[in-house]
Amino acid sequence: xxxxxxxxxxxxxxxxxxxxxxxxxxxxxxxxxxxxxxxxxxxxxxxxxxxxxxxxxxxxxxxxxx
Amino acid sequence: xxxxxxxxxxxxxxxxxxxxxxxxxxxxxxxxxxxxxxxxxxxxxxxxxxxxxxxxxxxxxxxxxxxxxxxxxxxxxxxxxxxxxxxxxxxxxxxxxxxxxxxxxxxxxxxxxxxxxxxxxxxxxxxxxxxxxxxxxxxxxxxxxxxxxxxxxxxxxxxxxxxxxxxxxxxxxxxxxxxxxxxxxxxxxxxxxxxxxxxxxxxxxxxxxxxxxxxxxxxxxxxxxxxxxxxxxxxxxxxxxxxxxxxxxxxxxxxxxxxxxxxxxxxxxxxxxxxxxxxxxxxxxxxxxxxxxxxxxxxxxxxxxxxxxxxxxxxxxxxxxxxxxxxxxxxxxxxxxxxxxxxxxxxxxxxxxxxxxxxxxxxxxxxxxxxxxxxxxxxxxxxxxxxxxxxxxxxxxxxxxx
Ligand code: HEM
Ligand code: SF4
Numbered sequence: 001x002x003x004x005x006x007x008x009x010x011x012x013x014x015x016x017x018x019x020x021x022x023x024x025x026x027x028x029x030x031x032x033x034x035x036x037x038x039x040x041x042x043x044x045x046x047x048x049x050x051x052x053x054x055x056x057x058x059x060x061x062x063x064x065x066x
Numbered sequence: 067x068x069x070x071x072x073x074x075x076x077x078x079x080x081x082x083x084x085x086x087x088x089x090x091x092x093x094x095x096x097x098x099x100x101x102x103x104x105x106x107x108x109x110x111x112x113x114x115x116x117x118x119x120x121x122x123x124x125x126x127x128x129x130x131x132x133x134x135x136x137x138x139x140x141x142x143x144x145x146x147x148x149x150x151x152x153x154x155x156x157x158x159x160x161x162x163x164x165x166x167x168x169x170x171x172x173x174x175x176x177x178x179x180x181x182x183x184x185x186x187x188x189x190x191x192x193x194x195x196x197x198x199x200x201x202x203x204x205x206x207x208x209x210x211x212x213x214x215x216x217x218x219x220x221x222x223x224x225x226x227x228x229x230x231x232x233x234x235x236x237x238x239x240x241x242x243x244x245x246x247x248x249x250x251x252x253x254x255x256x257x258x259x260x261x262x263x264x265x266x267x268x269x270x271x272x273x274x275x276x277x278x279x280x281x282x283x284x285x286x287x288x289x290x291x292x293x294x295x296x297x298x299x300x301x302x303x304x305x306x307x308x309x310x311x312x313x314x315x316x317x318x319x320x321x322x323x324x325x326x327x328x329x330x331x332x333x334x335x336x337x338x339x340x341x342x343x344x345x346x347x348x349x350x351x352x353x354x355x356x357x358x359x360x361x362x363x364x365x366x367x368x369x370x371x372x373x374x375x376x377x378x379x380x381x382x383x384x385x386x387x388x389x390x391x392x393x394x395x396x397x398x399x400x401x402x403x404x405x406x407x408x409x410x411x412x413x414x415x416x417x418x419x420x421x422x423x424x425x426x427x428x429x430x431x432x433x434x435x436x437x438x439x440x441x442x443x444x445x446x447x448x449x450x451x452x453x454x455x456x457x458x459x460x461x462x463x464x465x466x467x468x
Pocket of ligand 2 (some may be wrong): 005009010012013014015016017030031032054055056058059
């Protein structure tokens with residue numbers, strides 16, 4: 001499973017990297033970026049879902065099959 | 067000031083400066099949501115107010131049909147404004163694409179989490195200092211003596227203005243935001259001291275560049291060219307205005323909630339790990355900011371006939387209470403886990419200062435409840451709210467409890 005941020009939609013609300021700093025970080029403009037390739041483990045999946053459900057722009061998606 | 071008749075029906079004649087709206091807008095919005103999701107008014111030359119999350123999101127994300135040329139509703143007709151779109155008077159908030167992105171990118175690095183988080187110790191020191199000044203008082207003013215000073219001091223330091231001028235700034239903020247219904251000629255006159263002060267500061271920074279936002283704006287280059295002075299001026303004005311009343315309102319509303327909800331106060335004191343969720347819930351429930359757009363051309367939109375130059379008031383605070391999106395929307399839930407609130411707006415104009423605002427809000431509350439783990443409102447009638455598009459408590463007399 002993988003988490004992705006749609007850079008077109010992300011407006012830098014910062015909810016993802018505040019809630020789940022192990023999964024997301026921010027760039028120079030303060031937009032959210034996925035750390036590494038975004039692969040999720042049993043330990044990180046719930047946090048990724050929490051971030052997803054707090055992104056006001058609906059910019060975060062979790063690809064179940066990846 | 068012109069005397070306006072009180073509103074009888076907000077669905078057909080809304081006015082965000084009406085006393086009922088200023089005191090308690092939530093029942094009004096709930097009523098509008100159930101009756102007519104998009105309310106109309108003939109005031110201010112005509113305008114609409116979408117009361118639902120869907121309506122607010124649609125307009126906020128649509129820069130084709132709506133312009134940000136003026137975001138504060140007033141009586142003056144927008145076509146009279148000196149600097150039209152795409153730049154506008156206060157870039158990037160009054161800018162439209164494609165210029166908006168240029169103006170926004172310029173300031174984002176200064177407000178990104180890196181530089182902002184570095185301010186935490188200074189903000190904490192400031193809060194502790196303000197609390198020290200209240201020492202020994204049985205009734206402290208959490209609004210005028212605390213919430214108000216924090217953002218003003220932070221922004222003026224960021225811009226590189228001298229500390230002794232902090233009182234002057236607060237006056238500027240009132241001039242800009244609370245005189246919305248003053249006649250145009252009066253407005254120009256009211257703005258004169260701001261223009262004078264900023265011009266002097268810009269000149270001073272040109273002669274003696276420093277490591278602050280004003281110098282940054284004066285020196286930054288876009289496509290090999292420095293910014294026009296009007297652009298520098300507009301952006302300085304914007305961060306001053308956008309950063310003070312808003313954050314003051316958010317801090318004040320959060321403290322007022324804690325003063326009136328002892329269970330939540332006790333939980334927050336005892337379970338500091340709730341803080342990140344509490345902050346977002348404060349922002350959702352008491353979102354202080356509504357912003358305006360102008361309709362670009364006649365059209366049917368959200369099921370209503372909009373006319374060119376009609377106002378749209380974007381009720382982010384109303385969207386945040388929409389039960390279609392938030393479970394138990396009308397309940398304050400201090401540990402709400404899912405919270406896609408719109409307190410900082412949505413889309414390309416997302417509040418550029420949101421990282422700073424969240425930091426100030428968190429530190430201000432942390433330090434206040436550390437000093438006063440129990441407090442209540444001393445005199446309910448003395449609690450006053452600001453009128454205008456930034457709504458929040460101003461005067462907050464709190465009795466400190468043992
Ligand atoms: C709790 C405090 C705050 C709230 C609720 C708030 C809310 C908002 C909202 C709703 C917008 C969107 C405007 C629109 O769509 O037209 C906005 C934009 C903006 N805010 Fe804030 N704000 C706060 C604090 C701050 C602070 C502290 C600063 C800076 C020091 C700031 C700077 C800005 C700027 C520059 C924009 C324009 C962004 C753009 O147009 O791209 N705000 N704010
Ligand atoms: S929460 Fe959403 S909009 Fe905000 S930084 Fe993360 S991905 Fe971007």
